[in-house]
Amino acid sequence: MQPNNFFSLPRMQLYLQKHITDHYRFYLMGMAAIFGLSTIIPVLMVFFNGDAFTRMNEITPIYYMGLFFGGTLLTSRSFNELGSKEKGIDFLMIPASLFEKFITVLLFTTVGYFLFYHLSFYCTYKIINGIELTLRHKPIEQNFKFLSDPDEKKYIYYAYFILQAAFLLGATYFHKVAFIKTVLCIFLFALGLYFVNCILLTFVFGFEKDMWKRGMPFILVIKQTGGPQVWHTTTYFIPVWLQNIYLFAFKFLLAPILWTMAFFRLKDQEI
Amino acid sequence: MINIQSLSFSYRKNKPLFDNLQLRLEAGHIYGLLGKNGAGKSTLLKQMAGLLYPDKGTCEVMGHAAAKRQPAFLREIFLVPEEFYLPRVSITRYVNTYAPFYPNFDQGAFFNYLKEFDIPRDHMLTEMSYGQKKKVLISFALATNTKVLIMDEPTNGLDIPSKSQFRKVIAAAVSEDKCIVISTHQVRDLDNLIDSIVIINDHKIIFREDVQTVTDKLSFKTVSRIEESTGVLFADSNLRGHTIITRNTGQEHSKIDMELLFNAILTNQQPIQEIFN
Numbered sequence A: 001m002q003p004n005n006f007f008s009l010p011r012m013q014l015y016l017q018k019h020i021t022d023h024y025r026f027y028l029m030g031m032a033a034i035f036g037l038s039t040i041i042p043v044l045m046v047f048f049n050g051d052a053f054t055r056m057n058e059i060t061p062i063y064y065m066g067l068f069f070g071g072t073l074l075t076s077r078s079f080n081e082l083g084s085k086e087k088g089i090d091f092l093m094i095p096a097s098l099f100e101k102f103i104t105v106l107l108f109t110t111v112g113y114f115l116f117y118h119l120s121f122y123c124t125y126k127i128i129n130g131i132e133l134t135l136r137h138k139p140i141e142q143n144f145k146f147l148s149d150p151d152e153k154k155y156i157y158y159a160y161f162i163l164q165a166a167f168l169l170g171a172t173y174f175h176k177v178a179f180i181k182t183v184l185c186i187f188l189f190a191l192g193l194y195f196v197n198c199i200l201l202t203f204v205f206g207f208e209k210d211m212w213k214r215g216m217p218f219i220l221v222i223k224q225t226g227g228p229q230v231w232h233t234t235t236y237f238i239p240v241w242l243q244n245i246y247l248f249a250f251k252f253l254l255a256p257i258l259w260t261m262a263f264f265r266l267k268d269q270e271i
Numbered sequence B: 001m002i003n004i005q006s007l008s009f010s011y012r013k014n015k016p017l018f019d020n021l022q023l024r025l026e027a028g029h030i031y032g033l034l035g036k037n038g039a040g041k042s043t044l045l046k047q048m049a050g051l052l053y054p055d056k057g058t059c060e061v062m063g064h065a066a067a068k069r070q071p072a073f074l075r076e077i078f079l080v081p082e083e084f085y086l087p088r089v090s091i092t093r094y095v096n097t098y099a100p101f102y103p104n105f106d107q108g109a110f111f112n113y114l115k116e117f118d119i120p121r122d123h124m125l126t127e128m129s130y131g132q133k134k135k136v137l138i139s140f141a142l143a144t145n146t147k148v149l150i151m152d153e154p155t156n157g158l159d160i161p162s163k164s165q166f167r168k169v170i171a172a173a174v175s176e177d178k179c180i181v182i183s184t185h186q187v188r189d190l191d192n193l194i195d196s197i198v199i200i201n202d203h204k205i206i207f208r209e210d211v212q213t214v215t216d217k218l219s220f221k222t223v224s225r226i227e228e229s230t231g232v233l234f235a236d237s238n239l240r241g242h243t244i245i246t247r248n249t250g251q252e253h254s255k256i257d258m259e260l261l262f263n264a265i266l267t268n269q270q271p272i273q274e275i276f277n
Helices: A009-049 A056-074 A087-094 A097-137 A149-175 A180-206 A240-267 B041-049 B089-103 B106-115 B128-142 B160-173 B211-217 B258-267 B268-277
Strands: A220-225 A229-236 B003-012 B016-024 B029-035 B057-059 B077-080 B148-152 B179-182 B197-202 B202-208 B218-223 B232-238 B241-247
Touching: A009 A056, A009 A097, A009 B089, A056 A097, A056 A180, A056 B241, A097 A149, A097 A240, A149 A180, A149 A240, A149 B268, A180 A220, A220 B268, B003 B041, B003 B148, B016 B041, B016 B057, B016 B202, B029 B041, B029 B258, B041 B057, B041 B148, B041 B179, B077 B128, B089 B106, B089 B128, B089 B179, B106 B128, B106 B211, B106 B268, B128 B202, B128 B241, B160 B179, B197 B211, B197 B258, B211 B218, B211 B268, B218 B258, B232 B258, B232 B268, B241 B258, B258 B268
Parallel strands: B029 B179, B029 B197, B077 B148, B148 B179
Antiparallel strands: A220 A229, B003 B016, B003 B057, B197 B202, B218 B241, B232 B241
């Protein structure tokens, strides 16, 4: 019988099993390192300074750093196999579809890390809270909401998935030192966008008003008149319909587009 | 079974490795792909396995475009590369993980091959030498019962007894529906094993004949004095005298000397090819 060449659940299960066999040591060590680092550093800070974490918002920078840095570091290693001839042949020749291989990597990096990290950081929080209770007889004050107050905080999680997708795409291009190379590419890409924006603004507003250096690329531009003592500032936003398109793209399009690009890039791999 | 049509490929621009290459390999044969280092053997095998994409032309294996690397194709082909990866697990765990991908995998046969190669079945793959690992991979490759089996320099790293064990297990594994392609630059390792010869030189297929046709048309002899022989196409001197290739005019049967034939074709290609054309 001809198998489904795109996706088959039993074959996907086999591939997941194979992926775990190949990588379980690395994942276990990574999990231990993430939990260890995200716990030991705040615990030491509490021991050296009893008031280090009295409120929730004092812990959140560590939480966000761990989420973004750990996640992107793991994802940038997604296709390390392709940097080695031996492992690359094993990866490409194993009878599973490329989609199954890609989804497996996505599950273990983007989704898997997200779930693991929250479980891990919850334990970290409980440990710090326990220490605070023991030392100060007071729990950590719950003054931070992760998805509201303001509501825009939820965009941090959209940014997580977009960055993950960008690093996954980077991993299909760079098989060695992928993290640094991807960071560099993102920086160059952002710089390129900034220059395009500057050129566009210069065309629209002219060069003499320095509009090109005031504003947020592709979103708003600030016009200053008057001076030298009194300045009048006018802010021009892009229209609401365009803002909505940006928002829609940020929420629902960017990450899937980058994942699709990564998938097709993976398809082109040769050894 | 393997059909390569007008294949062009280059690693770098303006430096073609293959240009308009044609090759057709059928089931039921063990092909020896012979060539010097850097002749393009491994690249050709990678094309067959779908690890490289043709710049022009097609490479079809069992009707599948190899470069698409579809599961239906991958489960019917196994490549034993010269340098390979095995995970850090026991042999049993390796089999349990990898074998289910191959619908015709024969676990009994796998352990028989291991026995043939004197490999203990309870060992960790990481604790093995390179040669032992290679034997595990060859055993696994044969046990998958894939229709196409490709081996790149399989005897590299094997000791002398293992080379004859290798020949024995491969000869036993061949069947009417299987196509085995073995590449090597150590042609003596394939003596008595292959039934068809493909010689690749300067990125071209310069010779492709089955062993039977070769021995029907050419005669391989050892003589003490070259001058006494007529129509010598190629000669090589050694301590026993001179090994020579002549045209087989008397329908006599001689054992093919693969190394001699290989050297003869590389150095004196035209007269030999004229005999076969």
